[in-house]
Every structure is written in C-alpha cells, then in structure tokens.
Amino acid sequence: AQKITQTQPGMFVQEKEAVTLDCTYDTSDPSYGLFWYKQPSSGEMIFLIYQGSYDQQNATEGRYSLNFQKARKSANLVISASQLGDSAMYFCAMRGSTGANNLFFGTGTRLTVIP
C-alpha cells in the first residue's frame, strides 16, 4: 500500500526567505514517482515538480526544488525566495508503477507567506 505523510499542518515564512515542506512516503513498488501540487484558495491543483525514484539528481523547477532522500523515504519541497503568491496549500503525492496510476495524496501543508 502507498502512504504519504505530511506532518506540518501549517507553516509560516517571511517573504524572500526559503522554506522547506516535509513529505515522507511508504511504498512497496520498485518504481514510483513523487509529485508536489499547489492548491490556492480558489481550489485548482497546480503541478509544481516531479521526482522519479530512479532519478540520480534532485529535481528543480525555478524556485522549487525537491530534496529527495530515498533511503529515508523523504521528498521535501524547498521553495526559495518566497513570494506572497506562494501562500496556499501544498500537497505531496505519489504514484506507483502498478495499478491505476492514480495519485496518493498527503493531508497537505498550509503555507502562509508574511510580508
């Protein structure tokens, strides 16, 4: 069974500072993918970044980077130079290599950027 754990219900960060959102996972699939999505108050899910289980390097997309530690089963999202528009819910999700290819989501972290 797949499981995603996000232990930070809420986080605060000062504008222009960096912040790390934690995510740990559990799976028995040999190959899997890890995703981060942003959900603003309007509700849509915005894809941010992807990390494959066999990727040698940590993924980066602009101000977003993923700190992937496979042995620890963690996939933390790092947002650099926070902006007010980064205030939102952030979800970590995982897809295995078998089954329906659906995503398993964590409970999310609400990030608030303080001016």
Next chain:
Amino acid sequence: DGGITQSPKYLFRKEGQNVTLSCEQNLNHDAMYWYRQDPGQGLRLIYYSQIVNDFQKGDIAEGYSVSREKKESFPLTVTSAQKNPTAFYLCASTPPPGEVGQPQHFGDGTRLSIL
C-alpha cells in the same frame, strides 16, 4: 488551450436527490479520475477510467457512479446513497500510462453542498 473543464463550479443537492458533476477534457488523455477532497484533507480517489467504456472503483466509490462513453467525458453522479456528499470534487486526467512521471492535470473543481 487544452485543459479540463468541470461544471458547475457550485452545486447544491436536496435530500434524496441525485446530482451529476460534469468533467470534459480536450487533452486527448486516455485516463481520467475523480477525487473527493474534504476540509483539511488530501484527495481521495472515487473512480477512475483508463479507457472508454471501462472504469474502476477507487477507495471511496460507495454512493457514486460514473460513465465513460466518450474519451473526452467522465461524468460523476452523486447518488442519494451517498450520505455525506458535501465536499470539493476534482476531476483529473493523464496521458496513456507508461511513465510514472506524467503529472495528472486537474480541473478547477466542483463544490457540492447539501441544502
């Protein structure tokens, strides 16, 4: 622009009434998914379809039904058997399976409430 369209944005259901949520995509994706999101929670899978005329139950399918008569459309019916339907419903799609790295694309969601 390609994308996923969910309608309506807000929906109200009376006791004992069935309601149908629309999901249309013009991304030419084979797989489509329905998720439910409750306040403060992650997304949970209701139903998914990997091909036309075929669909499978997800983790919380009781009280819901779907159809997949066209590749572009995957409507979700919330039946009167669903005793707690108040939630935010999100539809998603992915290209043909083969790569775990393909992100799911989401619609903007439908917020369902009980009158």
